[in-house]
Amino acid sequence: MAPSTLPETPTLGKVHSGIPESLLHKATSAKAAVYDGKTVSDKIPLKRGLPIPQGISEKAFLSAIDELRTAIGAENVELNDKEVNNGWYMEHPNTHDMMPLFDVEEFIASAVVYPGSVQEVQIIVRWANKHLIPIFPISIGRNLGYGGSAPRVRGSVTIDLGRRMNKILDINAEDYTCLVEPGVTFYALYEELQKRGLGDKMWIDTPDLGGGSVLGNTLDRGVGYTPYGDHWAVHSGLEVVLPKGEVVRTGMGGLEGSNTWQCFPYGFGPYSDGIFSQSNYGIVTKMGMALMPNPGGFESFMYTFQNESDLAPLMEIIRPLRIANILENVAQLRHGLQTLSIQGFPRAKYFKGKGQMPESIYREELKKTKTGDHAWVYYGMSYGPANIRKFKLDIVDAEFHKIPGCRKIDSKTLPAGEYFWSRDRIASGTPDLEELRWVNWMPNGGHIAFSPVSPIRGIDAERLFALAKQRHAEAGIDLMPAFCVGLREMHIIVEIVFDAQDADMKQKAEKCLRDMIDDAARLGYGEYRTHLALMDQVAGTYNWNDGALMKFNNTLKDALDPRGILAPGRCGIWPARYRQRGWELKGGEKRVEGDGVGPQPGGNKI
Known part of the structure; x- marks a missing residue:
């Protein structure tokens, strides 16, 4: 779709969630690419009508909404009873997930409220306690890949804090x-x-x-x-x-x-x-x-490595350099297929077959890029005056070249639009918009992440990569992992890109993720963050001493939130009114809701 046929993206001067003027040209281009890959309308009428939360009648719910309108202003309370509008990253929905793993009407809000002060947040919370209505706060709602703006309990009232509390x-x-x-x-x-x-x-x-x-x-x-x-x-x-x-x-x-x-x-x-x-x-x-x-200077660098088997020895090199702060930032080691996908073109440009794209095809396509053919690419940055940077970069160069076939990419050969320069901006504290491009890999591009944490060791990297590779092969899904290296740990972020309109593909993506979560847990690796639909499963993997941690979490929940109104189910923490009623999702369920909620806790005074 031509950029000229799309509405102009809001800028920061007009809306708190807008794009800076300096990035408007990128936003316009990115938006056009996203809409080129859409096969359905953004606006979808609600088939099931107003999503009333369990435990309250529609009449009582609407009466409570009228009460809230009186308390904080009718203009600050919106019912979600007509349609969903998916939009895209810069004009995202605040009622649901625009990249849904399940049907879009499963994890969805009944209404959205917009407090303008701490006092109005208090009013909303007390209102929710009075009527036993679940509420779900969001700041902006762009938690894409992890559930977006969607509430865990269908029919929750979303508290959009960002619209009026953005100072x-x-x-x-x-x-x-x-x-x-x-x-x-x-x-x-x-x-x-x-x-x-x-x-x-x-x-x-x-x-x-x-x-x-x-x-x-x-x-x-x-x-x-x-x-x-x-x-x-x-x-x-x-x-x-x-x-x-x-x-x-x-x-x-x-x-x-x-x-x-x-x-x-x-x-x-x-x-x-x-x-x-x-x-x-x-x-x-x-x-x-x-x-x-400001560290007084900075210099980005990029190295490529030719073989997937280079992963373990490379991690053994990275670990001491990272702990010693020779490698200074949270750098990324990305798989070659992700280098191809970040070009922003649909997968069909390279391969129209079913199942995983053959390695021979994407390696051949990589040869045509400025980065060249590779299995892994490392993006890093050095900080400080030139002489300090040279000292550290010389060490890095010598160590990385211990890997046969290692190649340093000369940044002077890279054009301004190359992805390397986006990493350069981000690692020097300048926000960008390039990362959206790999979501165009699939029509109606959605994504969901497998995000375990491990030590920075070759054996750990190999184990996690191997299990991800096996499960992706079984599902027929392209594998695009990235290792984000912290000071003494690393996050492996495996993004599964799927067609949000393809039910079969979404089922395969969910199974692949659930299998990887269990595989990783058996090896001693836990997720640091996960999608709304997977929170119960991930929370369940933290099961030492008969689930002592969750028992502690539940004790805190019941003490702080006795009526169970605040974001029930988030991070696998369910209030007493919801526990043991079928709300937890562990995989294979036919619906995301449980069988009702428990009775109102004693007393009416809040």
């Missing part, structure tokens, strides 16, 4: 910290630093795509690619609305008049921040974050 509350140029609300994206934070003339002094750390919420990504323990890539590790201080409506501030924020809230995360007493990460124990309305000082 950058503070940027401290002396302490290199910031304080943000949920609706602040990586794009917005970066642009604000430039606007204030601080862009040359301090950097943000951004994930592959910059349109996500800084707060939301951090709470889900997402990563970026500078030395500050572990976002959770560099946050400091949360403000949280608890499930009964109380507000707390963690760390030094618990001190009235604190002046060190963003400087020191721990405060005094138990460190409680962790229970609000990947959980359903509270709604975070403010978060502090450290910003990275």
Whole structure:
């Protein structure tokens, strides 16, 4: 579809979730490519009507919605009773997942509400307690590959925090910290630093795509690619609305008049921040974050390796260099097929057959790219003045060349549009939009990720790659793994790209993922993050001592959220009203809902 026939993508000047003007040309091109691969309309009428949550009648639900409209303004409450509109990354839905693994009406909201203040969040929470209506908070809703904006319980009321709570509350140029609300994206934070003339002094750390919420990504323990890539590790201080409506501030924020809230995360007493990460124990309305000082220079580099069998020896080289900070950033080692897919063309351009694309075909196609033929490509960056960078890069070069066939790609030979330069921008704190391109691999491109964590060891990399390779071969799905190397661990991110309109392909993708999760768990590897539909299974793999961890999580849930209204089922944590009623998904279920909810807990006062 020609870019001129599509509505213009909103920019940051018009909407909090918009694209920076500097990236509008990329967004226009990316959007056209996405719509070229769509075979169905974005707008789909709801077949099942208004998705009322279990445990309440339609009449009582609509009466409760009217009450909420009176409390926070009718314009801030929207029913979802007509259609779903899928859109794309920059104009995404906030009622469901635009890349659904199941039918789009399974994980779907009944309504969306837009609070404009902490006080309005409290009003919504107390309203939900009064009527026993499940609520599901989102910051921006771009958690693509992990469920997007969809609530785990069908018919939940989505709290879209981002639309009206999107302020950058503070940027401290002396302490290199910031304080943000949920609706602040990586794009917005970066642009604000430039606007204030601080862009040359301090950097943000951004994930592959910059349109996500800084707060939301951090709470889900997402990563970026500078030395500050572990976002959770560099946050400091949360403000949280608890499930009964109380507000707390963690760390030094618990001190009235604190002046060190963003400087020191721990405060005094138990460190409680962790229970609000990947959980359903509270709604975070403010978060502090450290910003990275400009290191005084940077230089990206890229190496290719010819054989899949190079993976293990390469990891043995990477580990000591990474721990010693010779390799400084959260770098990526990607498979060659992902290098091809990031070109942005549909798979059918190269191969029209069924099942996996033969290696001989994609290796031949790689020869035509600027990167050349390879099994693995390593993207990294060195920081600091030129002489410091040279010292470190010489060490890296000597070590990497111990792998026969290793080749360093001269960046001077790469045109401006080459993907290498996107990694260069991201690793130097500049958000980009290139990562969307590999989703075009399939028509109606959706994706879902297998994301285990392991030590940085050759044997671990081989085991995880081997199990992924076996399960992908069984499913007939193209394998595109990437190893993201942290300081003493690595995440393997295996993205399965599927046609969101192909039910058979989605079933194969789900089975492949579930098999890999179980395979990895048997070998001692656990997921660090997962899709909404897989959370019960992943939570179940953390089963040491007869599931002691989940028992502890349930104890916290019942104490903090006795009526079970806040994001039930998120990360496998179910309130008492839902437990043992068939809500958990472990694979093979015919429907995503359980058989009702338990009776109202005693007492009416909240």
